Amino acid sequence: MGTSWSVIYAADESGQVGDLGPVSPQDLQLLIERELEAINQSLSTYIPDSEISIVNALRTEAPVQLSQRFAEVLDAALLVGQLTEGAYDVTVGPLIELWGFGATLRAASPPEAVEISAAMDLVGSDRLSWDSNSAILSRPPGVRIDLSSIAKGYAVDQLTEVLTERGITNSLVEIGGELRASGQRPEGGPWRLAVESPDPAQARFIEALSISNAAVATSGDYRNYFEYQGRRYSHLVDPRSGYPVAHDLVSVTVIDPLCIKADALATALLVLGLEKAMQLAEEAGLAAHFVARGNEALEVHYTTAFDTYRQSAQAAHTP
Template sequence: MLRSMGLIAALLLAGCWGEPRTLVTELAGKTMGTTWSVKIAHPENRPVTDALQAQVAALLVEVNNQMSTWQSDSEVSAFNALAAPASMEVSRPFASITAKALDLARISGGQFDPTIGPVVGLWGFGPPKTENRLPTDAEIDAARAQVGYAAIAVDGQRLSKTLDRRLDLSAIAKGHGVDVVADHLISIGYLNHLVEIGGEMRAGGDKLDLGPWRVAIEKPIADDRAVQQIIAVRNIGIATSGDYRNYREIDGEKYHHAMDPSTGRPVTHSLGSVTVLHPSSAMADGWATTLLVLGQQRGMALATEHGLAAYFITRGDGLKASYTPAFAAYLEGVE
């Protein structure tokens, strides 16, 4: 999902006499139409290798080569170009993420649908570029006719479709990119890290003697960075989906990127944002989108049923926060 997720890393630096100081080294770059950052906590006498910047960039290029609908030569674009019925061999990561997206679709009763691309594009939030106008009912019906996750199947590394469908993994791909980078850091010994792509995060370990990683959940207010809640995180993925960053304004009305597959239109309920914590940033990403589409009441019920740590902010008479039992352990500070 191309959006700002409302998460800000709060980093504190300190030192201890007689011991190597703990430093937090930050790397940054651009990917997936947004930015990425990596923060690594390490002793002063064990600096971060200069090669890491290029390694992270290369890993994210590979994720784009697999899952970017904006790249005509990506794996997902090649699959989308096939006329049904058809199948093709794909990379293991692409097959795995598609399978996870299909699982979320089934769990949510289709409210999360990785074939929603035609609807998303029609409303101007994905390829192809569209005019800044409201789509007609006929256009919405035509786009909805191209949506339906049940026509997609994954068997090992073979991806198939029985009807013409276009996969759009943008609601889970950034989280997957975070996981790829975090797993690489662990594999080369950087256990204490905070990885972020466009607001999706994964925290590994902590900041050594500086304490846990602390992340701020923003209030769902456009053009503002006000903090709603601080959470302390360790070895967990974090993702927020909201309606307050990625939106279009047409004839004075705002229409945001979260689409209801059952209507082919942006959702219109009072839920401003939802934050999900999950060991996998990809799954946190996908779940956050799912719960935003469902709304607070249905989203809370589904998140609680599945034991998710989820935090909801709704609008009404001001902003109101609510959260699942599993989220309580992460709260820090006063709402």
């Protein structure tokens, strides 16, 4: 996935973590690495013979049977796309590549309008024929699926399951900044996390959280971008317009029981922009945190559901 992973878990001095007896860190690492390799082999577009790469390379619209893993992630991604009315779309890959944020090298200038129009002809989840019950997919040749904006969250959930199956109920799983906290931290009490500030010159963290049995995912536009003739182009491309987002929303953090959902929603809400994202998040009861560029400084907004975690965090730091 082009990033790092870490796992923290609670155990006694003998390595006892539950009812299954001692589990060594070496055994756990082997299990984790095997699971990550299996996920990559299914969902990575950077591996030529991965399941998703093979599906994307098909030159026919004939239906194909997807694995349970691929089907589960695709189904979750399509549901987020429906919730956000197309602001999140798993077929956005051609636009990402065109703007230079994929595997190809970025051009010296933004693409021409005619190039964007041509790429848009290959974008749109409505071009997919998907039966979630049978896990059968068909799509026109050239239409590609990219699950990179949800795969890390899925992997976090899967690693949490690997730990749970070994009797580990107190853990913190992290992949590239996406996290899922289970039970309590080794010292006791909820896991204490923080939301990174988009402007490290002001502060390293912009929010403190106290979490148990929930996942946290953040999406931001402040790291991956390029500038051309005084204009900034974000790596977040709106699949509805074909152009990078150009609003003042800088980062979105979502808390949800599942990291797969939090991961996709953080990206989707960031594409929507502050006003629409806040409205959708409140209506859907999402725990979402927003950082936007103000006239003089960064501004913080959050939904009613998210406020619960902020209050818990404040209480946790009270002597």
